[in-house]
Amino acid sequence: MSRRGIIIAVTAALIAAGNLPAAAQGPSAAASVAVTEGSQFVANLASRAVGELTTDELPLPERVSRFRTLLTEAFDVPAIGRFVLGRYWRTANESERAEYLKLFEDFIVQTYVQRFNDFAGAQIRVLQTRAGRENEVIATVEAVLPGRPAARFDVRMQRDDGRFKIFDVIVEGISMSMTQRDDFAAVIQRNGGKVEGLLASLREKTRAVP
Amino acid sequence: MGLEIRDNKSNNGFCPSMKLPYFAGRSARLAGAMTAMLSVSACVIQDTPEKVAQVEETNDPFEPTNRYIFEVNRFLDEMLLKPVAWWYRAGVPDPARERIHLALANLRLPWTAVNDFFQGEMKRAYDSSARFVINTTVGVVGLFDVATGWGFPHHEEDAGQTFAVMGAPEGPYLMLPILGPSNPRDAAGLLVDYVADPVNLVLNNNGADAAGLARGGASSVDARERNLETIADLERNSVDFYATIRSIYRQRRASEIRNGAPDSTYPAPSLSQQK
Secondary structure, eight states: OOHHHHHHHHHHHHHHHTOOOHHHHHHHHHHHHHHHHHHHHHHHHHHHHHHHHOOTTOOHHHHHHHHHHHHHHHBOHHHHHHHHHTTHHHHSOHHHHHHHHHHHHHHHHHHHHHHHHTTTTOEEEEEEEEEOSTTEEEEEEEEEOTTSOOEEEEEEEEEETTEEEEEEEEETTEEHHHHHHHHHHHHHHHTTTOHHHHHHHHHHHTTTOO | OTTOTTHHHHSOOOOOOOOOOOOOSTHHHHHHHHHHHHHHHHHHHTSOHHHHHHHHHHOOTTHHHHHHHHHHHHHHIIIIIHHHHHHHHHHSOHHHHHHHHHHHHHHHHHHHHHHHHHTTOHHHHHHHHHHHHHHHHTTTTTTSOOTTTTTOOOOOOOHHHHHHHTTOOOOSOEEETTTEEEOHHHHHHHHHHHHHOHHHHHHHHTTOHHHHHHHHHHHHHHHHHHTHHHHHHHHHHOSSHHHHHHHHHHHHHHHHHTTTOOOTTSOOOOGGGGO
């Protein structure tokens, strides 16, 4: 047996016997706590969202305001907004940045309030949660709607100051943040690289958001 | 448009002069046109750093042409495929459409198994083959999916994915007339899919050449009907629909090639630290 083989065997034996020194156990134990808590965070969010947003008689402004509350609590909306603007974040000036972040939130609210209407009666459950790079946690979620094939997606989140914030949702290999980034980048490019071109489109698109 | 050709005249980018290769015969015009397109793209890449970064990101040197074809395809979709998909939904009840969908998916399995094999995925080749045998017999020509319950989950493969696994490069993004988003690798894959699919081969050998086309048409209507809401949603909620479709197509294909495994090149999520 090679030296490396021996080390692996001894380590395996130590883990099996539960004798691994506490110092070495630290990070992985912390990660597994984060994974468990991340899973609970997503499960709570899902049940709140379905419970609060898919009531039939809810008037639109109330639905939008509830959605906005959940969104800003659970998602790192400004960070996603900066990621989505990509390299144009650097070229935008202060007032453009501020207006962009406001319009971006409205745009996301508008898009996903509509998408969430379809989730009435959905059974959402967390299938699996795993630790990603850095302090990232990824939850695989399944939404089952009556009479339709189950939809699966990955929720990517990070813990910051003890609170989880979601920064991306991936549906069948398609990152929502990345897709939004490519969409916005094309608009800016078609307007000669000016962020103002995107802002004008977003103002137009989000005019009806209460 | 982001990549207009006249932009080049106004800046000091270097435009290589067009060299026509000495191809003889009828292909000369096509070759000339191709060279012209490639020269234009080479020209565009000689542009400002912003535009170089953009071409690298979007992988779309033929964007103006692609956008034009995209608009033609959208028109054809509005006039033809989408109405047919709506009629299909209105005229055929849910359970019947589900049977048809399963039967069409079943017909794909022999070719999926061949592609699994060429990708070196023996377990998946076995899954597809077993699925096909079970659903064709017990599942009555694929109308019922028995195999999933028996531990043979569904998946699809095509020649474009096999070429990718074998190391063929993606090439530039291409919008094909009627067929939609693609790239040279996937376009070649589509052709191979059509001519080498075992079900099509059996049909052709029995003189039912039209059946292969009918099958393709039925699959298109089935897919369009299942995606009526999704595509309408994307169109409504994107600022630049063309760019959104391009992004989704490229991400989706990359994910299919990885057989759904997570993307290891995804940017690290240290978003909050950029403040």
